Amino acid sequence: MNAAPADQIRLLDLQAIDSRLDQLAHRRRTLPELAEIEKAGADHTALKDLVVAAQAQLSDTTREQTKAEQDVEQVRARAARNQQRMDSGTVTSPKDLENLQHEIGSLAKRQSDLEDVVLEVMERLESAQGRVTELTARLQHSEVVLKEAEERRNAAWAEIDAEVEKTTRDREAVAKVIPADLLKLYTRLREQQGGVGAARLQQRRCEGCRVEFAITDLNAIKAEPADAVVRCENCGRILVRTAESGV
Numbered sequence: 001m002n003a004a005p006a007d008q009i010r011l012l013d014l015q016a017i018d019s020r021l022d023q024l025a026h027r028r029r030t031l032p033e034l035a036e037i038e039k040a041g042a043d044h045t046a047l048k049d050l051v052v053a054a055q056a057q058l059s060d061t062t063r064e065q066t067k068a069e070q071d072v073e074q075v076r077a078r079a080a081r082n083q084q085r086m087d088s089g090t091v092t093s094p095k096d097l098e099n100l101q102h103e104i105g106s107l108a109k110r111q112s113d114l115e116d117v118v119l120e121v122m123e124r125l126e127s128a129q130g131r132v133t134e135l136t137a138r139l140q141h142s143e144v145v146l147k148e149a150e151e152r153r154n155a156a157w158a159e160i161d162a163e164v165e166k167t168t169r170d171r172e173a174v175a176k177v178i179p180a181d182l183l184k185l186y187t188r189l190r191e192q193q194g195g196v197g198a199a200r201l202q203q204r205r206c207e208g209c210r211v212e213f214a215i216t217d218l219n220a221i222k223a224e225p226a227d228a229v230v231r232c233e234n235c236g237r238i239l240v241r242t243a244e245s246g247v
């Protein structure tokens with residue numbers, strides 16, 4: 001293949017632009033914010049689950065408290081009724097009086113036991129409320145952390161995208177003046193060779209694979225006409241000779 005030396009040198013400009021675009025794409029994919037967002041998102045989801053579980057616990061305990069208070073109220077009402085009967089003087093049989101007295105005594109004991117239950121449930125209720133409050137605060141904080149990381153990611157992306165847009169315009173300007181067959185070869189080699197399709201010959205070295213040519217090989221390259229498209233024997237990339245190549 002043949003191409004004017006100036007077009008071969010343009011290929012190096014195109015290579016520099018393409019490498020820059022590759023770097024930008026890599027930076028876009030590997031922003032530290034992306035890992036931060038992933039972690040913050042996972043934290044946020046886990047906290048949401050914990051808040052739901054804590055709220056369920058709180059509502060169970062609230063129901064338990066209502067039930068315990070109703071139990072106390074029932075016993076208290078029954079004791080009050082008994083006391084009333086006692087005080088009314090309508091119960092006169094000593095046997096009935098004794099039974100009533102006995103029931104009043106056991107209701108008092110029962111009431112005291114149930115009041116202990118109410119206190120115990122109240123303690124658990126307080127701790128369930130505390131847990132909901134604490135987890136809700138942590139959930140809100142995780143939302144802030146997530147949102148903040150997303151904003152930083154969006155800002156970084158906007159900056160990268162603006163540079164990609166500008167660099168892509170530069171690329172179009174350079175690519176459109178390079179002969180189609182040379183551009184096609186470069187594109188194919190770039191795909192095969194990890195993003196680098198054209199490399200400068202610098203002193204005795206291919207800048208693509210860094211191999212140093214033997215003098216005989218270098219002499220063969222020197223002997224090629226200026227418009228010959230030379231390929232590196234080692235990596236196969238287009239080897240571009242420039243004024244600084246030293247050949």
Ligand SMILES: [Zn+2]
Nearest residue numbers: 206209232235
């Ligand atoms: Zn090479």
